[in-house]
Amino acid sequence: SQTIHQWPATLVQPVGSPLSLECTVEGTSNPNLYWYRQAAGRGLQLLFYSVGIGQISSEVPQNLSASRPQDRQFILSSKKLLLSDSGFYLCAWSGVKKGKSLYGYTFGSGTRLTVV
């Protein structure tokens, strides 16, 4: 069966420090991968998505970047965190390359990032 792992679960970082959040998927190959953020009082905002190794689409211009160095690994990074980067970050995957999965995406358990 497919599983998605996301870590760390919580993170407190000072303003100006770097960030690296990692997400891996097991039990599937060539998934579509997504990074979402849920800021306080706001909905799920799509940050980046990837349909293959090295292929990254950015949805929102911001202080963050994403990379996909391996087929089932998706990394969210920042060189210098801002206070506004605080939020709940979610990684998700979909196994359907064309068309739609009946169940949408499968999400990881999330990372609570607090920038202080």
Added chain:
Amino acid sequence: DQQVKQNSPSLSVQEGRISILNCDYTNSMFDYFLWYKKYPAEGPTFLISISSIKDKNEDGRFTVFLNKSAKHLSLHIVPSQPGDSAVYFCAAWDSGNTPLVFGKGTRLSVIA
């Protein structure tokens, strides 16, 4: 511009009664809709979906209704249970297979 809108940030319902969560959308190209349920500090989990060729889909206590002309869908939970207390997200897909678009969510509290 929000393409998927959940205008009620929160909803309180008594246990055993019906919960109705609403969602409106603006993009007429959306043709598949999903509801996700999210508990605190966890990722959203799929609840129920509906294709634009249908107007109703039912799964146990959960029913989703779609009114295409009004660009409106709703999730009915009957009967509501305390374990249903969570944030519910409406999401939509367009025919071009771009990423899912989510609403801001509605926090449901079911009171015993």
